[in-house]
Amino acid sequence: MxxxxxxxxxxxxxxxxxxxxxxxxxxxxxxxxxxxxxxxxxxxxxxxxxxxxxxxxxxxxxxxxxxxxxxxxxxxxxxxxxxxxxxxxxxxxxxxxxxxxxxxxxxxxxxxxxxxxxxxxxxxxxxxxxxxxxxxxxxxxxxxxxxxxxxxxxxxxxxxxxxxxxxxxxxxxxxxxxxxxxxxxxxxxxxxxxxxxxxxxxxxxxxxxxxxxxxxxxxxxxxxxxxxxCATLGRTVRAQLPGDRSLVGEAVAIDGDGRLILSTADGVQEPVSAGDIVHLRDAEGGLT
CATH class of the missing domain: 3.30.930.10 (Bira Bifunctional Protein; Domain 2)
Structure with a gap:
């Protein structure tokens, strides 16, 4: 330096x-x-x-x-x-x-x-x-x-x-x-x-x-x-999780621990504490 x-x-x-x-x-x-x-x-x-x-x-x-x-x-x-x-x-x-x-x-x-x-x-x-x-x-x-x-x-x-x-x-x-x-x-x-x-x-x-x-x-x-x-909330996202796993859902909240809460297609709310988030495209083809 x-x-x-x-x-x-x-x-x-x-x-x-x-x-x-x-x-x-x-x-x-x-x-x-x-x-x-x-x-x-x-x-x-x-x-x-x-x-x-x-x-x-x-x-x-x-x-x-x-x-x-x-x-x-x-x-x-x-x-x-x-x-x-x-x-x-x-x-x-x-x-x-x-x-x-x-x-x-x-x-x-x-x-x-x-x-x-x-x-x-x-x-x-x-x-x-x-x-x-x-x-x-x-x-x-x-x-x-x-x-x-x-x-x-x-x-x-x-x-x-x-x-x-x-x-x-x-x-x-x-x-x-x-x-x-x-x-x-x-x-x-x-x-x-x-x-x-x-x-x-x-x-x-x-x-x-x-x-x-x-x-x-x-x-x-x-x-x-x-x-x-937060631009992520209210959008459909894909979370790239540790261990080569992924989760798709609507980002609905930030909880008290700072985790992103995803509501999945089967109605389950999943907390995400670490991962790479991708904002997916909506039905009209625009970025969400």
Missing amino acids: TPSDASPNRWSDLDRPPLNVPALRRGLLRPGGLWTSLDVVDVTGSTNTDLAARAAELTEGTVLVAEEQTAGRGRLDRTWTAPARSGLFFSVYLTPGDEVPVHRWGWLPLLAGVATATGLARAAGVDTALKWPNDLLVTVEGEERKTGGILAERAGDGVVIGIGLNVTLRADELPAATAASLALADAVSTDRETLLRGVLRSLDHWYGEWRAAGGDAAQSGLQAAYAAG
């Missing part, structure tokens, strides 16, 4: 300036706030991997941002790469501790999704939907496309949460036809410092509410907020 250098001679694209680290620290590292340190590196393999390796020495509220990731990871070991400074690639370290029972920590990636969607709505003016469990969707030319993802991993006494967002990727830079960026979704702002501040402040708020409620997603309002923003 190399510390970020904000000098102009590092710019390869004037539309993608480097992050202003002192300004970010002034805006986010406040007494009594969640965020305790913030570092930006020019390039690294994965911010999640970096924080997880240092978990034993980290304090809660550590933030690590990369201008470029060469081995970013998503769920199911998928890779996440993008041009330098074209997005936000960062990880945070949280330690819910004794205030939240460990069995409720599974809500953290969903909490990060709600916080990110809320922060982007305010900072970028973009309606961001949540695909269970941890994809972020925007609408481009009438189609929902993935613009970001979240990966949470246990590390040390806490959890590392990684968030990746495509911000200024152009159409010819997208990794897949189903991908998108905030710019392509007509965001009113693609200033990465504004977006990062918005997301981290939103994460501070939602984490504080959830932790104060002892991790109770219903009491903290998190369960209702996730359901309200």
Whole structure:
């Protein structure tokens, strides 16, 4: 890892300036706030991997941002790469501790999704939907496309949460036809410092509410907020489950443990706690 250098001679694209680290620290590292340190590196393999390796020495509220990731990871070991400074690639370290029972920590990636969607709505003016469990969707030319993802991993006494967002990727830079960026979704702002501040402040708020409620997603309002923003609910989906199994049904609810509840054709309601979700086509042939 190399510390970020904000000098102009590092710019390869004037539309993608480097992050202003002192300004970010002034805006986010406040007494009594969640965020305790913030570092930006020019390039690294994965911010999640970096924080997880240092978990034993980290304090809660550590933030690590990369201008470029060469081995970013998503769920199911998928890779996440993008041009330098074209997005936000960062990880945070949280330690819910004794205030939240460990069995409720599974809500953290969903909490990060709600916080990110809320922060982007305010900072970028973009309606961001949540695909269970941890994809972020925007609408481009009438189609929902993935613009970001979240990966949470246990590390040390806490959890590392990684968030990746495509911000200024152009159409010819997208990794897949189903991908998108905030710019392509007509965001009113693609200033990465504004977006990062918005997301981290939103994460501070939602984490504080959830932790104060002892991790109770219903009491903290998190369960209702996730359901309200979840694009998966009300749709027919296929869940690719561990062990090469699959389950098709209508996504009808998010339960108190953060599981997706599917109502199958035989009338059984099945909870899904882990799996890859595919939104299937409806009878008219459109994506659901």
